[in-house]
Amino acid sequence: MTEHPSQSVKFYQTGTHTVGNRLLDETKRTVQASVDRSNAITSGHRACQGCGEALGARYALDSAMRATDGQLVAVNATGCLEVFTTPYPETSWQLPWLHSLFGNAPAVATGVAAAFRVKGRKDVRVIAQGGDGSTTDIGFGCLSGMFERNDDVLYICYDNEAYMNTGVQRSSATPPFARTATTQAIGEAPGNVFGTGKNLPLIAMAHNIPYVATASVADLHDLEYKVTKAMGMRGARYIHILVPCPLGWGSASDATIQVARLAIESGLFPLFEAEHGEVTQVSKIRRRVMAEDYLKVQKRFAHLFRKEGKDVDKIAVVQRMADHNIKRFGLMDEETAQ
Amino acid sequence: MSNTDPKLPYAITLDPGTSLANHTGSWRTFMPVYRDALPPCNNACPAGENIQGWLYHAEEGNYQAAWNVLVQDNPMPAIMGRVCYHPCESACNRKDLDEAVAVHAVERFLGDEALKQGWMPEATHADTGKRVLVVGAGPSGLSAAYHLRRLGHAVTIREAGPMAGGMMRFGIPKYRLPRDILDGEIARIVNFGVTLELNQKVEDIPAAFESEGFDAVFIAVGAHLAKRIDIPAHAAGRILDAASVLHDMETSPEPLQLGRRVIVYGGGNTAMDVARTAKRLGAEEAMIVYRRSRTEMPAHDFEATEAEQEGVLIHWLRTIKHIDETTFTVEKMEIDANGRPQATGEFETLEADTLIMALGQDVDTSFLQSVPGVKIARDGVVDVDEHMMTGYTGLFAGGDMVPSERTVTVAVGHGKKAAHHIDAWLKGQTYVKPAKHPLAAFDKLNTWYYDDAPQLVQPQLDIIRRQTSFDEVIGDLDESTALFEARRCLSCGNCFECDNCYGVCPDNAVKKLGPGKRFEFLYDFCKGCGLCAAECPCGAIDMIPEAS
């Protein structure tokens, strides 16, 4: 069994926090540290400066390429990732890659997997991927079907919490109070409505599929471990990766990883793995921060931090969400949780 | 590029091209550049050691390479790792994360390892045919001799005493600096090609130039004359001075008899060492009387703590007013708003058999009075210019005898600095120190990436043996713990090839050049997002505005 990276190598200068480490055994370094990584999305793509999705997708696909010896096909839903990598006739993809429609990536991937099965190519593996719009809204039916049939596909959702490519419209993954083009920061209840939306990792778990995991661009070792583990399994698998969007979130382009880190360290985005509907591993919070620390670095929450004073009540609501996650997933050890 | 291949499916009319044709570097308004910054430890080291540089090799377990870097600046790491007050650690950025890197402990480990393995420094320069006389075999003289020899000059050290080492031998006691260590490092300097002449007090400086034909002279005679004050006494008991006591500890064949109750007067490191020595010699009561409080004392806090642990009693804020045989009348003092002690008019008495004065030392400049041009500053030290040269051309000076903080480390640094200036002067040039990089401040680091790793504690000798023997108090780190400690270094300001920039660039615009070769930006594609700079643990990347 692959060992979770947080459990190994504590005493080196940087342990397993950095991408590489000259003192670390080659096998313990990330795929990203290697000069032989496949660079699944090559340079020249048109993602914004500091794009979390471009980064997260390369992280995930490079490690899937390593895990499958390069025998990999990716099916893409419509979305930023598709648009910024393939302004026809240019492409950034360094692996066989297919795009059909916004909503049907899971079904197309099911078909691709079936075709390879018929051809007897057990070695070729299939990944379907999309943003939160195609995953939680438009392609949700197809995805649920793919889960329910336990098709041999790893589906990866790159969650940037809104429709960024078309101008930052709300999706069912947009968090409460976030300003988007369709949930303006005006009126009595500015930003997105509280209590709506979907938690797709939990919904995926409810399908009892072999593997569900969450990951983020802030913890590369964890992300690579989960993708590698998923590629070692058969059947329907789901990984949900948090990828901050500087444009839509109103964060600095150099803060993409830091914002993702704050989401994790506040408890707002728990990192965990689940097999057949049961949580099997959680990543503990290392240096806890408050929800406010996460919110205040993003302009989409600027209305909670007006000059006249902070919106203490709403910030407290978000803090309660974080606290709830910490309890529910056991994100902190008993002593440190005090 | 229209599609004419009938095998390609319908609806593909253009061959796909690569996005590499799209040079996104044109989007950039800020560009990342790699930089090297000065680590605070290096900046703080009076001996000018490249601490981060040698820790880098130690982290790999390549101790000899580490030691080779170390001895480029300091020929006595085993001594320094024991007696240096390590200003590097007070400056170390890691103290703001958990605790400073125990630089001294790793240095000591490397120094001891070198003595065990018999490592020799590499000679770097061919012989120049120039002859330099070094007066005094203390740390400053030894360091100067070593560096001058490295630079290719023939060096003779003349030492007035019977043994080399200066205050490292006749001041610092054995329990802090074992003599086999001291002897080992001095012997290595001599074996490196330096002539050492003992029992040779130098009295006539001009003669060294004129009749003996030395091309330059470096003097580092230290400060050995004990300061005294007069205390009204009805009938005084035994009064000694600290420097002589510590000196006699080395030379006297018989154990010294200091008496049952000893008062040491003073608050510097000498006072602490003498009191601790008295305790070890069997004094039932070893007391220190000092006129200010702990905050103002010149000794370091840990020295007072170690003394107290061994049972030394410190009477803060007291001056000795009168002595009547064994009865000492002391007056209580108060610190005023200016930090000065003021008399209170309240008195008490202490009983003791012996008084040891530890009030500091002056420089014996008598042999310099007649040397033309040499200027003695008001507090009795010798004036030197920024090249460490005295007013007499070709005569240089350093260490305790010139204005300085009076530590072994400063003395060693002076020796090195003087050697470079002497070398340049002998060649008719001026030595220019290489320009310093900007400081790698803590706020430039991204400390998320460093593992939590508190400092390792060196073992201490048990208290009974500390009170009764001269065995070394502070123990060694062993190999694995020294390695751990070296690896706590954050590599402030200088790339240590963690691959973060290479990994976090969303545009693959960082090229990895391979071990030891670092990285390169591919500016054709770098969009200038700044993620590499933000996520660089050690602050080795700057974002600078793009030239318009």
Ligand SMILES: Cc1cc2nc3c(=O)[nH]c(=O)nc-3n(C[C@H](O)[C@H](O)[C@H](O)COP(=O)(O)OP(=O)(O)OC[C@H]3O[C@@H](n4cnc5c(N)ncnc54)[C@H](O)[C@@H]3O)c2cc1C
């Ligand atoms: C008790 C005590 C404890 C100390 N503890 C520490 C410590 O823990 N850490 C630290 O960093 N510093 C410590 N110091 C200070 C440190 O020892 C001195 O700053 C340092 O030794 C000065 O070096 P130097 O080479 O200038 O002079 P010295 O070490 O004094 O050496 C001068 C040498 O010149 C010789 N000499 C003098 N006149 C002549 C002459 N005319 N001809 C030939 N030779 C001559 C002397 O015999 C002597 O060997 C301590 C000092 C004392 C007294």
Ligand code: SF4
């Ligand atoms: S962490 Fe290392 S480089 Fe930084 S100040 Fe401390 S010893 Fe020097």
